[in-house]
Amino acid sequence: MAAATEHASSRPLISIKSVDKIYPNGTEALHNVSLEIPGKPQFVSLLGPSGCGKSTLLRMISGLDRHTGGEIEWPTTAYDYKGRPLAEIGFVFQEPTLMPWANVFDNVYLPLRLKRQTRAKVHDQVMDSLRMVGLEKFARSYPRELSGGMKMRVSIARALVTKPKVLLMDEPFAALDEITRLKLNNDLLALWEKQNLTVIFVTHSVFESVYLSDRIVVMAARPGRILADLSIDAPYPRTEQFRTSSLYNEHCRDVSGWLKQAMAGVEDEH
């Protein structure tokens, strides 16, 4: 049994092989994208200029949309009859997309309700998820009573309530003010370290990606493709001290260099 578990964790969680995506209007959003997400939890950022296919890649991984070429495999996970992975995936979008007529508890309960779980049965599970994001006291509040940062926390709690293996986040903090964003960066890292979770995080920000990630995948546009796969070898937990360190600055400089190349569409040796 131990050997089987060991074997499972040494296999990749997600294997993306030569994936293409051409939208029906002819836009080549992804060209020959290959990426392996290991079984051991990582914090991976997808960084790149507008239109390089970050959101498209996230949607392909989630199964929300189909690629037009190549393979996306989940070697340790079964598939449903439509070929979608049965691994629990949580998705957080830039907008919190909460139901305004439902309170915080019911918004977080939604994914479990869709799985036909009764409110009574999963009450503690929903409250645990709210506790993870520090909102257990706001279970009965309505979205209109919450700040932008709190709404985003509800959205994260909703994504985590099914205990996913993978959390896909599409520019989740882009619409928030700087202070709230920095606070949520720290909270997200604390959650990630506790939950045995893989996070795939889309961002435009070099600073945010270096602070959060142990791996940054830099993408370029026209067609969307991977330019660099970088590791950020700074230890966790990361704190304000890391943000002001020379190591952080070095990584930011390096990643900025790659981003500049991505924006210029230059693929020379870095």
Ligand SMILES: Nc1ncnc2c1ncn2[C@@H]1O[C@H](COP(=O)(O)OP(=O)(O)OP(=O)(O)O)[C@@H](O)[C@H]1O
């Ligand atoms: N449903 C669609 N139909 C046609 N083209 C699309 C569709 N969705 C995205 N695209 C195009 O595919 C390319 C990649 O888009 P995508 O949204 O994945 O990029 P992105 O890197 O996430 O951009 P941004 O950072 O601006 O969100 C763009 O040229 C976009 O216009």
